[in-house]
Amino acid sequence: MSLLTRASSQPPPSGPNPGGTPKHLHLTPTHSNLRTLLAQDTSLIRSLPNTCKWLESNGWILMAEPYNQVKIISILATTALYSKLAEMKNAVLAMAFLLEADVMDQISSSLADAIMTKTMGRLSDLVKKLGTMAKFLTANNAQRAESTLTLKLTSETLAGVSSLLDAMASKFANPPQQPIAPPTWASIAKTSASPQPATVHSHQTSTPAYALSTNNKICVQQHVICNVCTVLIKFNPMNDSAPTNPSLTGTSKLWNALNKTLKTLDDKQTSLNQGKDREIEVTMPKTHAIGLEIINSSVYLAEFDTADSADRFRHYVTEHWEVINDIFGNSLDIMDKTFNLIVRFVPCKGPFDPDNFNSLHTIELENSLPSMSITSALWLKNPDLRSPKQSVASLKITCNNPKTTNNMIHGQIFICS
Numbered sequence: 001m002s003l004l005t006r007a008s009s010q011p012p013p014s015g016p017n018p019g020g021t022p023k024h025l026h027l028t029p030t031h032s033n034l035r036t037l038l039a040q041d042t043s044l045i046r047s048l049p050n051t052c053k054w055l056e057s058n059g060w061i062l063m064a065e066p067y068n069q070v071k072i073i074s075i076l077a078t079t080a081l082y083s084k085l086a087e088m089k090n091a092v093l094a095m096a097f098l099l100e101a102d103v104m105d106q107i108s109s110s111l112a113d114a115i116m117t118k119t120m121g122r123l124s125d126l127v128k129k130l131g132t133m134a135k136f137l138t139a140n141n142a143q144r145a146e147s148t149l150t151l152k153l154t155s156e157t158l159a160g161v162s163s164l165l166d167a168m169a170s171k172f173a174n175p176p177q178q179p180i181a182p183p184t185w186a187s188i189a190k191t192s193a194s195p196q197p198a199t200v201h202s203h204q205t206s207t208p209a210y211a212l213s214t215n216n217k218i219c220v221q222q223h224v225i226c227n228v229c230t231v232l233i234k235f236n237p238m239n240d241s242a243p244t245n246p247s248l249t250g251t252s253k254l255w256n257a258l259n260k261t262l263k264t265l266d267d268k269q270t271s272l273n274q275g276k277d278r279e280i281e282v283t284m285p286k287t288h289a290i291g292l293e294i295i296n297s298s299v300y301l302a303e304f305d306t307a308d309s310a311d312r313f314r315h316y317v318t319e320h321w322e323v324i325n326d327i328f329g330n331s332l333d334i335m336d337k338t339f340n341l342i343v344r345f346v347p348c349k350g351p352f353d354p355d356n357f358n359s360l361h362t363i364e365l366e367n368s369l370p371s372m373s374i375t376s377a378l379w380l381k382n383p384d385l386r387s388p389k390q391s392v393a394s395l396k397i398t399c400n401n402p403k404t405t406n407n408m409i410h411g412q413i414f415i416c417s
Contacts, residue, residue, distance in 0.1 A: 045093040048101055055094055072098055227337060227402050228307035231314065233300040236331035243328060246294050255292040257327050258302070262287040265316050265323065287312045299335070300328070338375065339405040341397045343413055348386070348393040352416040354378055359416075363397075366414045373404040 045051055055061045060075050072095050235242050243254055266285045291303040304310040317324050317334055325332050346352070353359050354377035364371055380394040395415070399405045 045090045045097070048097045051094040051097040054090060060091075060094075224402055224406075226303075227339075229304050229310050231302045231304070231310050232295075232335035232337065233302055233328060234333045234335045235298055235300075235328050237297050239329045239331040241325070241329035242331060246297065251292055251294055251300075254300075254327060255289060258289055258292065261323055261327060262289070262313070262316070265320055285312060287316070289313075336400060339399045339402050341399065341405055341408055342380070343395045343397055343408075343415070345392045346395040346415050347391065348379070348383070349391050350416045354395065363413075363415055367408065367411070369404050369407065370401075373399055373401060375400050 045054055055075075061071060075091060076095055243250065245251075245253070266287055270284050285308075286305075287309045288305050289302050289309075290305050293301045293303075295301050302313070304313060314334055317332065321332070351359075352362075360374045360377055361371070363369070363377075364374055374397060376398045378396045378398075380396055383393075386393065397408070399408075
């Protein structure tokens with residue numbers, strides 16, 4: 001606290017002093033009164049700059065020496081002991097100014113420290129709260145971003161499922177037209193038995209000698225249908241896993257087991273394909289055997305509803321043989337069908353040799369037949385039994401597909417022309 005304090009407004013108490021001797025107490029003037037008195041005084045010390053100059057000029061304090069409280073006490077004590085009255089007055093005034101400046105500096109420093117401490121305390125709490133809010137907002141934003149991504153993925157999945165369901169619903173609402181079933185033998189026979197309306201021709205048409213009649217064409221068509229829809233299944237009857245019951249009941253059980261296995265394999269082949277209009281099409285293959293007949297002790301004849309079913313069954317035997325083997329045994333084999341043709345008046349004294357592969361290939365080239373379509377050829381009569389003058393003979397030709405055989409029947413055959 002400053003030495004230059006303001007005097008109290010109440011009169012000082014009277015009475016004996018601490019030493020026991022009554023003494024009159026002087027009133028302390030206020031700070032403004034002291035400033036007025038100092039301004040009217042004729043001494044050299046009137047302000048803090050005058051104080052510093054006077055102390056340095058009289059050698060009380062050196063240029064680099066600090067103005068601390070120890071130095072002030074030393075100056076006051078020395079002045080009181082050795083100085084004159086005027087010099088003591090100046091020294092006391094100088095010390096008063098220095099103490100006042102020091103007190104003001106301490107008060108300012110204390111106030112600054114208090115203000116700084118209070119401000120930093122409030123700011124630290126505010127910073128902590130702001131940090132907590134920032135962490136909360138960061139976590140909230142991350143959670144919202146994760147939720148947004150999850151919702152986006154879910155919406156895309158639901159959109160795909162909805163489009164697939166719409167496509168399936170449209171397919172069920174508008175089922176595809178059933179393919180026209182190929183004619184059966186019964187339908188062909190019924191058609192051929194019914195009377196045909198008479199047709200009047202305006203002019204006569206020449207018919208080739210080798211052209212087939214209507215009945216022959218129906219017969220050929222029956223054989224074609226039978227060929228494309230039937231499969232010969234061969235097995236070893238001596239195998240332990242081969243079928244052992246050739247009766248109708250045993251064959252019926254094999255037939256039911258075969259259709260059940262084919263249904264399971266068809267379900268695995270079901271797939272979803274995209275159509276021309278980007279619609280989802282459900283592909284569901286159907287392989288169904290409409291009959292199973294035992295030919296002999298080692299061969300079954302399986303008849304399917306369509307040619308595609310027969311081809312698909314051959315594929316299943318190759319790709320899923322272990323499943324089909326459970327029905328017919330481990331020695332299961334699919335027999336290739338052959339188609340025989342009898343050709344008459346074939347030159348037998350020329351270079352043609354049915355046992356020679358090149359001769360068979362020459363027949364294919366001369367008649368524009370597919371390569372390797374003729375598997376074998378055989379003279380119907382043993383060449384050793386021929387007459388020495390015989391120049392032509394009948395030949396049996398075996399083909400591996402009906403189309404080649406029919407082409408040879410419809411047209412003329414050139415052999416060693």
